[in-house]
Amino acid sequence: MTSEKARAPAANPRAPQQKRGRERVAALMASAAALFVEKGFDATTMTEIAARAGAAIGTLYLFFPTKEALAQAILAENAESLSTQLDALQERAMGLAPAAIADALFDVLGDFLTKYPAYSALLDLPGDEGWRRKMRGRRREQIAALFARAEPPLPSGQAERLAVIVPQLMRIPLTLLGEKRLRDGVLQELRLMLARHLEGSGQV
């Protein structure tokens, strides 16, 4: 290539138009997500991702122009799913007490993080990219809204703080991969802690 600015990566990492294509993309994203969880973002190789999906390296780049873009696509998909879950929760939670909402939120987040473990692995990478910040912001707002509409409603300040805290609480058990007993215990402890906190809040 004779000079030039540095060609924008891959003309058009287009969304696949055929059914086969969509399956391909799904397989690639699944492969990447699994590897990101197992070895971390940096230690995972694009070649490895393609190989695990049974595709050629070129095929991977056909859909995702960079490794970052691949991570972003996975994260966006996961976040979309979480957002939907939280929306659904919103409706069910209307009028519930804060402690009850927290409990339901634990369920939702627990299921989500179990089903999409890459979400945690990808959302808090060092050298933040900006779009990650946005995603975290959206999640925070959605959770804060949940608490702000409880009965009685939590003050917006506290709702915002809890929106920061609760998702991080849910990640604590995930660090205990090999110790199932302890992990379950920790989860219960966290649940209880949060419930008590919210029940007690009114009296402060």
Add this chain to the structure above:
Amino acid sequence: MTSEKARAPAANPRAPQQKRGRERVAALMASAAALFVEKGFDATTMTEIAARAGAAIGTLYLFFPTKEALAQAILAENAESLSTQLDALQERAMGLAPAAIADALFDVLGDFLTKYPAYSALLDLPGDEGWRRKMRGRRREQIAALFARAEPPLPSGQAERLAVIVPQLMRIPLTLLGEKRLRDGVLQELRLMLARHLEGSGQV
């Protein structure tokens, strides 16, 4: 690449015997720690670390045979400091109520994480190395012991669970780098949450 196929680490990095040497090592570790925090372990290069410490790359390798070893040295030093703090707390805490201990622990951990931010950045890297697990284990035991000797003592199971939970709670505010107001609020919220939990525990 985080770990994996580590090339056979070279000869044997001697501990420096001269005063100058010890200062050198300290500067190198400080440089590395700062960079690991700023850009993450993977994104930091050995050359960069040496340069920031005003040393040659060869000098860095004189003391640390691999990048992993450098991380380990930093982490060991940090952990040593934390361990000392916790030991000191142990004495002061003898006979205090669990909630009071938790409060004191928050102070100790808060100071520690502020002073040694690399600790967080290095302790939970993907592709775990084994020695990291050991370090976490030691920390866990020390904190569990703290709660187990409270007045009244916490059941050993709960003490262990809290030993997992509390350090992770302290990391939550650290994710809010740009939002000081929110960060302080979150810290207070966490403190309160834990205190209530421990005060209420007797009644369950």
Add this chain to the structure above:
Amino acid sequence: MTSEKARAPAANPRAPQQKRGRERVAALMASAAALFVEKGFDATTMTEIAARAGAAIGTLYLFFPTKEALAQAILAENAESLSTQLDALQERAMGLAPAAIADALFDVLGDFLTKYPAYSALLDLPGDEGWRRKMRGRRREQIAALFARAEPPLPSGQAERLAVIVPQLMRIPLTLLGEKRLRDGVLQELRLMLARHLEGSGQV
């Protein structure tokens, strides 16, 4: 590397500080120049350049962060040499007739292009980089000045036009690599053509 903008290529493609280094760099540039002439810029591989210089690929990147930078370094060096030659000519040419200057210029350019064939190969690549334009501009000014100070001086407009034309004339024989006889004839023809043109100019 965990995300990040796209690390500026190679921390410091520094100028070599030791004698050995300077020789290395010279060898690498010579290798590159030769290959650029033989196969063209695009068809030449960084790996090939390093190999021909008997260096490892990493060594090449130690001094030149990109292929473009390497081309620029070669071109800058060549241009420097040409500039010096033209300066020298400037003094000798003071007060000569335009035709005589043209003749001397032919000699200077001929020698130069023979000695530094990469100059032609690199100065007119498609997808121009800006710094190439500047180099051409400098050359043009220097040659124009030559004609503008002839005796009688050429009008500045014509001097500028000749500054464009003459270097390109000199490149014509270069396209006749295999046909020495014809090449020499063409060079003579061009010399004569330009001489006549300049002698005749006064009478127009």
Add this chain to the structure above:
Amino acid sequence: MTSEKARAPAANPRAPQQKRGRERVAALMASAAALFVEKGFDATTMTEIAARAGAAIGTLYLFFPTKEALAQAILAENAESLSTQLDALQERAMGLAPAAIADALFDVLGDFLTKYPAYSALLDLPGDEGWRRKMRGRRREQIAALFARAEPPLPSGQAERLAVIVPQLMRIPLTLLGEKRLRDGVLQELRLMLARHLEGSGQV
């Protein structure tokens, strides 16, 4: 990569037999020619060429087995057009003076290069392919013949030399894309230079 290790070109690209087919091919060649001029041969991708012509990449390969073949087809078409023009000039020029012929040749070449800018971009690529040499040879002969039949006829040696020189002269103004005033001036200067040269030749 310009040439080298060419993968064995596929089957056999048929000449299109239908009207639609011929239009397709024309569009593809036009697209390619435009891109070759804009970004150079190497920097232009086959995918880009197809896209600009509104065709699929597979369609492009239906008619041209390799990128080289595409370049050759364009060049052949352009050369055919030039050849026709030169033939036409041949008739008109019969018996004219060399200077008059040169002048007419300037017109013909100028029109041609303006209309088919890809010709220049493709004829002098590095890593020459052989067929390019042949094309240049044909052009040279045709132009030499023109001068050889002037009145008075030019010696065959000089005719050949001019056949090399004149087409290259015509390319000089093309390098001055942004500077119209200068470009026109340079063209005039070249015209005048050649005219004087040919008028003066008899007297040498």
Add this chain to the structure above:
DNA sequence: CATGAATGAGTTTTCATTCAT
């Protein structure tokens, strides 16, 4: 004829690590 998904060899570039001085 037409399509565009798929391929994979080949390129550029990075960086942990070594070693001669």
Add this chain to the structure above:
DNA sequence: GATGAATGAAAACTCATTCAT
């Protein structure tokens, strides 16, 4: 102890070309 030039395996990314539909 200290230096920094040198190394080369490995990673990201590109693109001409193929082929099943």
